[in-house]
Amino acid sequence: MSCITECAPGPHAFLIVLKVDRFTEHEQAVITKILQYFSEDALKYAVVVFTHGEDLTGGKTIQEFVSKNKNLSDLVKKCGGRCHVFDNKHWNKQQNNYRSNQFQVEDLLNTVDKMVMKNNGGYYTNMVLQEVEEEIKKEEEQIKQSSEKMPQEVIRQQAKANDRFLIQMTGFATGALLGAFLGVPAMIRSTYTTMRTSTELIRLLKYIPAVGMTAAAVVGGGEVAIIAAGALAGVAPAARAGGTVGQDAAKAADTAWGAAKMAAKAVINNTRRTT
Template identity: 40%
Template sequence: MGSCASLPERRIVLLGSKGDGKSSSGNTILGEKVFTTKASDNSVKAQSARRKKRRYGSKITIIETPGFFDTNNNDKEMKSEIIKALVECAPDVDAFVIVLKVREYTSQEIGVLQKHLNKINKNVFDHTVILFTFGKHLKGKTIEEFLKANSQLQKLVDKCGGRCHVIDNKHWKRRKRGNKSNRVQVKNLMETIDKMRNKNGCFTNELFQKVEEQIQEEIGKMNGENLPEKEKQEKAKKNVQNTMLEQAEGVTAETLMDALLNAA
């Protein structure tokens, strides 16, 4: 836990499996299409988007990670995208949002989910919110009723202090009021994140701090270059990403994702 670097801005990291709606959720939160949402896309992807206009009281930065449960793929691209996400997270983030689809889960799927979640440091859950997608699949039930019938998912929500919301990136777009409105649900999500941040601060760890130091060092090397500050920042991040990728030779994608989530 740490103090937030910039209170007027929310930095949110999306975690989840391919097909559960991470990209669409990022677009719904930002209120514009920024992320590629084709279900056929490879899960090897880390994207960051910054909304220039204020939304729900502040600027919002969304960092979408590669498939959280798909890190058995150890190719160079997967590792590169996880490192990109790590660099984007420095020096801290306001919230991790675990994106899960509303559906029936088999005991095997719950087991895989639990296996990954068990590795996450307990402190991370103090900065985590669960976001269920495909809300239409609730078929008239409330999210509380859905969880009541899924004890393992309820335990996960409990781990996150009961912080849980539901959206439907396709069917709840147009309604402006009520529980079946993405506009209402995202507003509630932002309020939950603000309350969580006010109580627990922002999340940071030694790696995030170290990455930020490296970024600042790279920017310092460009003092003689006549470049806009934003361009210096992006160039510095790219240099740090390349250095980290070289250092990660022989390290698995799963280990890198563990590092991002401060795994125990």
């Protein structure tokens, strides 16, 4: 939820970072996951960035390297041809600007600026990010009422750092994910019998991308961060409904982890009652 609140209502640019090396099935799997998580629309806001540019021998450019692999070439094309390389050894200005980090950084930033202009200053967004942005603005309004002279930037930071806000948004994100997932009829019956404990919930969430949903469950320190990136257009209404149910259930939670569990239980019970 920290990740989502920091980039709400959406990021202007994605950097897809790869190493100058063989583009194997592993790298292709990473790209496939990105497309599952964000859809190809995200590539309108993406730049492919390669590291270890010093491994390009014989004066080869990154464009020549990319052209040798069809999958890699297709990816760069989907990103509007935006492709850059960084040398890991040549940190000082070189005689050849192409191998200079100073030049490489400036070149990348110029590409990002041009991309933002091409997108008319727009940013990638989705239902979850939009919902979080609306909630942030509500928090901002409450803070303004008691602190009229506080700078807007400080107000926004306080709104995003509010524990109650994070708990509510965790409930919403968990509910949205499960609501969309349970909206896929073929999955409903098997879900009832497998999702009985928190551990099973985490395991299930990890597999949601395989059925077209976007989720990542990161476990650590006794808490779970549910990061929701989007839903297929056909199940977006179910995701929003689940988000509402999850957010309401999370009102009784004291922690984000508790909010996730309460939201999951509420959405599952609600689905049982309506099917």
